[in-house]
Amino acid sequence: MCCRCGVVVSDATPVISADHVSKWYGQVSALNDVSARVPPGITGLLGPSGAGKSTFMKLMTGQLRPSTGAVRVLGEPANDNPGIYNRIGFCPEQDAFYETMTGFEWVSTLVGLHGLTPTAAREATERAIEAVGLTDVAGRKIGAYSRGMRQRVKLAQAIAHNPELLILDEPLAGMDPIGRRTTMEMVREWARAGHSVVLSSHMLHEVEAMTGNILLMNQGRILADGDVRQIRSLIDTHPHRVFIKARDPGALARRLLLDRDVISLRFDGDAVTIETARPDELYDWVTERAAEGDCGEIEELSSPDDNLQAVFNYLVKA
C-alpha cells in the first residue's frame, strides 16, 4: 500500500507499458529507447521542461505514433484504437479551449463523444464540474475563466466519463495554492476509488504530495523509477527558487522575511521570486497564507525548472 495516498499497489498488469520506445521529430530525438512499466495507482512523471514527459504522454494517449517500439495502455495498443479512450481520460498541458462555450457546454460536448445520451452526458458533466469545484461558474464562458478555473475545467473533461486511467500533463500549472490543494486531494481521491493516475510535473513537491512512485525523465530518457525519497534527498541540497504572484507582493515579502528561512528575494512586477533551502515548508506556509488571506490574494505559485535541472545535471554527471 502506498503510504501517501492509501492506494493499494499490486503486481497486477501495468496500466502502461512502453517497450523500447523512441520518438523523433525529424532530426530531433524527443524520446530515446524508453522502456517502462507503470503500475496501478498514482505515478508521477518527473522531469524538467524538454525532458520528454509530454511526448511520452502523447504516446500513451495514442496521439503520436512511436518511431520505434510499442506502447500499451491498460493492456491494449495505444495507437489506432479509439475504443481505449473510453477507458482513459487525458488532461493536456496546453491552455486551449473553445473559448465561446461555457464550461458546462464544453465538458458536456466532449463527454457526449463517448456515446452517452444527452441526459447521461449532462449528469456526467454535472458530477465532473462539481468534483473540480466549478459548479458556481459552470454557466460562464470559458474565455472569462481565470487560469486556475481553466485548469480545473480541463480536469473536468478528463474525468467526466469516469475513466479507469487518468493521464494529466502538468495539471497544477498556473493554479493558485488553494486550487492546487483541492486538485491534489481530488487526484488522491480518484486513486482511492480504484482508478490509476499518471501525472507529469517539473515540481517534485507536487508529485511527492500525491505519490511516492515516480518515473524520473531527462533528455528523452528515463533516469530512474521508484521511490521519490531518494530524489528528495538530492534536491534538498540545492537552493530552491519559488515564484509567487500576489495581489500585494510587498506585504507578502514582509511576512516572508519575518517568518521564513529566505536566502534571497526579488520583486518582479506583481510577483516575488524567493530562494530558499526549505521549499516544502515555504509551500505549506504560502498555502496557509492564501487560505487565511492575511497577505492579500495569492494568484499563482510556481517553481522555475532550474532547481530540478540542477538535480538532473548532478545525476547525469554522477
Next chain:
Amino acid sequence: MIRRSRGLGFAESTLRVFGFSVGSLLWSKRMLFLALLSAVPVVIALVARVAEARGTPLHLAGSETLVGTGLFGTMVWAAYVRFIVPVFGVFLGTGLIADEVEDRTIVYLFTRPIPRGSVLIGKYLAYLVCTTSVVLPSLMLTYFAIVPVSAVAASFPQLMLDFGIVVIGLATYGALFGLVGVVVRRSIVAGLVFVFGWEPIVLLLPGYLKRASVAFYVQSLVPHAVPRSDATFLPQLVVREIMAPASAVLWLCVVLAVCLALAVRTVGRRDYVLDQ
C-alpha cells in the same frame, strides 16, 4: 457511476461532431466576414436595379447592356462561381482540421472514442450546411433584386439549377481544401494561389491542363448565356467550349470523393504535434 457505453460508430460520431461544429462555425468571425463578402453581389444587384430604373442600365466594357436574367447570369458566373464559392472553400475548407490544430484544441477530439476521420467528415458537413445557408440566400436576394417580376416564373427553375451548381461547387472546393488543410501547413496561402493563380491561368490554356482545376468543371455547369459581343469575354468563351454538364458533375463527384477519402486517411495517420 457512469454506465460505460460502447464506442460510437463512424456515422454517429460524425453526427455528434457535426452537431457541435455547426454552431461554432456559423458564429465564427471568419464566417461573419465571409457573410459580409457574400452580401456584396446583393448590393451590386440593388445598384444595378436602381440604375436600370433610372434609365442608365449597366454596360459591359463594350456596348452590350446588362439587365434582368442576362445580368444575373453574369453575376452567377463572375461573383459566385469564380469568386465567392472558391473563397468560401479556401477560408473554411482549409480550416476544418487546421483551425483545431492551430488553436491546439484538436487534442480534445482526438482523445475521444471516435474515429479521427469522423471529426473531419463531421466538420465538413458543418461547413457544407453553414456555407450553403449563407451563400444560397445571397444568391436568391441577388436574383430577386435583378430579375423583373414578370420574368420570375420563366427563370425560377434556372435559379434552382444555380443553387445546385453553387452547392456542388461549395462541396467540391470544401473537400479539396479540406485535404489541402490536413496536408499543407500554410493551407490558406496554398488555396488562394490555387484559386486565383493556377485556375485562371489553366482555364485560358488550350489542352487538357484545365482539367486539373475545379473551376473548369463548375463553369461547365453554368447554364447562362455569357455575353459574346466583346473581346474581354473571350476567356469565358474559351472556358465554355468544353465539357457536357453530366460529365462535369461526374468529375466533380469524383474529385469530392477522392479528396475526402485522402483527407480522412491523412488525418487518421498523421501525428499532430501541437505547440506547447
